[in-house]
Amino acid sequence: MRFSEFRQEKILEILRANERASVNALAERLEVSPESIRRDLRILEINGFARRVYGGAVITPNEADKPFVERNKVNAPEKNRIAEQAASLVRDGMKIFVSSGTTTLACVKQLHKHQDLTIFTNSIAVAAHFFSHGWGTSVRVLGGPMVPEYQATFGHATITALNGHRFDLALMGASAVHYDHGFMGFGEDEVALHDAARLQASTTIMVADASKFGRFGSVRAFGLGDAHHVITTKGVGEEFVQRFSELGVDLIRV
Numbered sequence: 001m002r003f004s005e006f007r008q009e010k011i012l013e014i015l016r017a018n019e020r021a022s023v024n025a026l027a028e029r030l031e032v033s034p035e036s037i038r039r040d041l042r043i044l045e046i047n048g049f050a051r052r053v054y055g056g057a058v059i060t061p062n063e064a065d066k067p068f069v070e071r072n073k074v075n076a077p078e079k080n081r082i083a084e085q086a087a088s089l090v091r092d093g094m095k096i097f098v099s100s101g102t103t104t105l106a107c108v109k110q111l112h113k114h115q116d117l118t119i120f121t122n123s124i125a126v127a128a129h130f131f132s133h134g135w136g137t138s139v140r141v142l143g144g145p146m147v148p149e150y151q152a153t154f155g156h157a158t159i160t161a162l163n164g165h166r167f168d169l170a171l172m173g174a175s176a177v178h179y180d181h182g183f184m185g186f187g188e189d190e191v192a193l194h195d196a197a198r199l200q201a202s203t204t205i206m207v208a209d210a211s212k213f214g215r216f217g218s219v220r221a222f223g224l225g226d227a228h229h230v231i232t233t234k235g236v237g238e239e240f241v242q243r244f245s246e247l248g249v250d251l252i253r254v
Helices: 003-018 023-030 034-046 076-087 102-108 124-132 156-163 188-199 238-247
Strands: 020-022 050-053 056-059 095-098 118-121 138-141 167-173 176-178 182-185 201-207 219-222 229-232 250-253
Touching: 003 020, 003 023, 003 034, 003 050, 003 056, 020 023, 023 034, 023 056, 034 050, 034 056, 076 102, 076 201, 076 229, 095 102, 102 124, 102 167, 102 201, 118 124, 124 138, 156 188, 167 188, 182 188, 188 201, 188 219, 238 250
Parallel strands: 095 118, 095 167, 118 138, 167 201, 201 229, 229 250
Antiparallel strands: 020 056, 050 056, 176 182, 182 219
């Protein structure tokens, strides 16, 4: 990690804890010049993480901080295209882990043509969809403390329950996809679950629209080369196209 990126992550930590901070206070705390802080804040603003104000910056709530119902409406057409492509990689009889998230929820809505699926999920919304639109799919919800804003379970108990199984497929979303740091998120419990799931799965599919690429989160889940398929929308930079090709990862843009 370059020092500037490390510094930007520290700035984000400070902003999340305090909601706002001045340039001078950040410069003093991080022992760099105010000019360096201003450059960092400009980058954070471009990436949608912070908003510059007079003398400093305030935190910009990321998509994960919005209520689930509100996030479900964002980029809905793009999510549906991604979902159709993801469903085409599923085969009858598969045992699948599906992570929480609005894009993965869109994906499971496209699985109605498949038979004899066994779905494991930490998402209450994913489970509820199958319960209300049952078509012979077996669904199991992984236990653990529920986080209301995600409508999902997370934590040690959730990972322990997941680790007792092997999966044909892990279908997961990503809050941020960074060229150097890979698939990232904003919560330690979330990325720990994602990393555990991909280790338990024969095939890992990551789904994220193009707006998530080039962003970085506060916690790393795993590297770009650890996925087998990445489904996204058009607009992803050519540097990512080349990188995934070098890593042997199937990048699908819809």
